[in-house]
Amino acid sequence: MEKLKKILIDESIILITFGKPFNKDEKKSKLKISPITIKDSLMYQVAYIVNNQSFQENIKEKALTKYVTNQLHSCFKNSNIFTTNHDYQVFVNKSEKVSIIKNNPTKKMPDKLVHNKKKKYLIDKEDRPDFLIKLGIMDNNYIVIPKSYAKFRQINRFVEIINDEIEIFNDKIRVVDFCCGKGYMTLATWFYLKHLKKKQVDIIGMDLKGDMIDYLKTLSYKDMNFYEQDITTYNHGPIDLAIALHACDVATDISIIQAIKHKAKVILMVPCCQHELFTQITYEPLEPLLKHGILKDKMTELLTNTLRGLALEAMGYQVKMVEFTSLEHTMKNIMIKAVYTGKKNKDALKQYKEIERDFNVNCYINKLFTIDNKSSD
Numbered sequence: 001m002e003k004l005k006k007i008l009i010d011e012s013i014i015l016i017t018f019g020k021p022f023n024k025d026e027k028k029s030k031l032k033i034s035p036i037t038i039k040d041s042l043m044y045q046v047a048y049i050v051n052n053q054s055f056q057e058n059i060k061e062k063a064l065t066k067y068v069t070n071q072l073h074s075c076f077k078n079s080n081i082f083t084t085n086h087d088y089q090v091f092v093n094k095s096e097k098v099s100i101i102k103n104n105p106t107k108k109m110p111d112k113l114v115h116n117k118k119k120k121y122l123i124d125k126e127d128r129p130d131f132l133i134k135l136g137i138m139d140n141n142y143i144v145i146p147k148s149y150a151k152f153r154q155i156n157r158f159v160e161i162i163n164d165e166i167e168i169f170n171d172k173i174r175v176v177d178f179c180c181g182k183g184y185m186t187l188a189t190w191f192y193l194k195h196l197k198k199k200q201v202d203i204i205g206m207d208l209k210g211d212m213i214d215y216l217k218t219l220s221y222k223d224m225n226f227y228e229q230d231i232t233t234y235n236h237g238p239i240d241l242a243i244a245l246h247a248c249d250v251a252t253d254i255s256i257i258q259a260i261k262h263k264a265k266v267i268l269m270v271p272c273c274q275h276e277l278f279t280q281i282t283y284e285p286l287e288p289l290l291k292h293g294i295l296k297d298k299m300t301e302l303l304t305n306t307l308r309g310l311a312l313e314a315m316g317y318q319v320k321m322v323e324f325t326s327l328e329h330t331m332k333n334i335m336i337k338a339v340y341t342g343k344k345n346k347d348a349l350k351q352y353k354e355i356e357r358d359f360n361v362n363c364y365i366n367k368l369f370t371i372d373n374k375s376s377d
Contacts, residue, residue, distance in 0.1 A: 180205030313348035
């Protein structure tokens, strides 16, 4: 069954059908499974007949593998699995040995997989976003591959947040992605600003993973440069929009400091793996909470982001904590959104220092105030 499980996990399913049941007494027949989207989440619709009556149920994406293997174990002799890459014939004998025959694909992914009212996305198939094809999120017909639907939704949520502040920027915008990784948000930002908003752009992506940087360089898009470079050494000039998604631990703080140092108008950060304060934090009234590692970890995350928000306010930014993606897709769903106003907030600085004192912590973002003091001397 391991080969079958790999097919169900790795490939984009178009349709699964089942053949004859093992037993004549089996009531369920004509079982079919097909992908649908419900409230922007990929699910699978199961349709079958019992006693000449049709029934339907929806199962989550992560439940598909178990459902299919259970049906082949207990009910059906064979199955046909149609994916975007191949067709598979699956046979199960009486001793439950599985045989699989692979053929060329015969079906295409349906244009519409939507079970509810279709949402209008800022980047959609009508815009012909070829970068999404290169990134494996859409097929060659600009149809979202079901397994990539969460990433497609995440990309659009990201550009929606940028769109909310689009009036702040001039016609020429320099964007710096301090931890670009595979470049999903870097490329989405470039496409949205250049092709949909008709802005002049200078996109810079930075990361320490040389293989990722080498790959992104092969995409050959204009107005875009990628550097295998430590973000502490950023030296590419003033910044209009600074982004960093899932930068681990203090990398988020470093990105914020560099963004402020280079006068970023808008900062969008989605922190990740916030361990810095975990070994520092002590606060007697909260000892019942802090003695549990899993709760202490959540408290550390909240405390770290609170200090980051206050530090940004102290430096003249209006700050919002924004839900980036739903918890169904990732736990890393809090975005720090900061828009420069030029009005430094002394009360925020006071609150920052009080929190650090009360919880006995020294957050990396503290270095921001050292830089500020030097610049004001």
